[in-house]
Amino acid sequence: MAKLSRNQARIKKHNRIKAKLALGTAIKPRLSVYKSLSNFYAQLIDDSTGKTLASVSTLKNAEYGGNIKAAEKVGTLMGQKINELKIQSIVFDRSGYIYHGRVKAFAEAVRKEGVKF
Structure with a gap:
């Protein structure tokens, strides 16, 4: 069997996780x-x-968007949008990424806004 590329392996892992993950509802x-x-x-x-x-x-940010600080800002913004929609809890889909770095910073920023995972 041919070796999978890094992105192919991540997509395969994402599909495995998504099959076990509870699908989102209203x-x-x-x-x-x-x-x-x-x-x-x-x-x-x-x-x-x-x-x-x-x-x-x-994307709209003029600063570099690929770092942890940018992920925290996006997480805070997403938490505010979730609160505007009056949603208390969500299912977090990390898409096969390790819960570390930008993904962790984003998730913690959303939790600080009062959203439960």
Whole structure:
């Protein structure tokens, strides 16, 4: 069997995790993250209707968006958007990434806004 690239392995891991993960509903949507080398993205998804309820990213920021501080800012912004939608708890989908660095900083910033995972 051919060796998988780093991204192929991550996608395979993401699909395995997503199969076990509770899908997002209108009451408890799924918060999915994606990180590239230069930016960080997050979406709040209702899987029952297939719609994105809210999304944030570091694209609009003039500063470098691929670091931990930028992920914290995006996490705070996402937490505020979740509170505006009056959602108390979510399902966190880390998309196969290790819970470390930018992903951890983002998740902790969302939790500081009062959202429960």
